[in-house]
Amino acid sequence: MANAPSTTAPYRRVERIELGNRLLRRRDVELKTGKSRSAIYAGVSNGTFPAPVPIGDKSVAWLEEEVDSWIAARLAERNRTMTTGKIQHFATAQEARP
DSSP: OTTSOOSSOOOOOOSSOOTTOOEEOHHHHHHHHOOOHHHHHHHHHHTSSOOOEEEETTEEEEEHHHHHHHHHHHHHHHHHHHHHTOOOOHHHHHHTOO
C-alpha cells in the first residue's frame, strides 16, 4: 500500500520562503484544516499532506503557504467533482434512507 500512487494532486512545494510567510504549529494546522493530529501525520506519512519543518530539538511547524496550497488543491478537487455531478451531499444521502 505504501507504493500505491497518490490519487490527490500534490501540494505546491515551496523552495524559497517569501517575506511574510509564517510557520504554523500543529494546533494551528488542525484549526486551519479541520484535520486531527493523527490525520495530519497519516497524510504526511503517505505523501498527501505537507511535511513539517523541524524548528527545534522536539518541535516542528508547517509552512503556511504549503498548508494553504493543500487546502487550495482540496477546493479544486471539490470543484471538479461538482462540475461532473459525481458529488453526493450528506443531506441527499439522508433523504434517500427509508
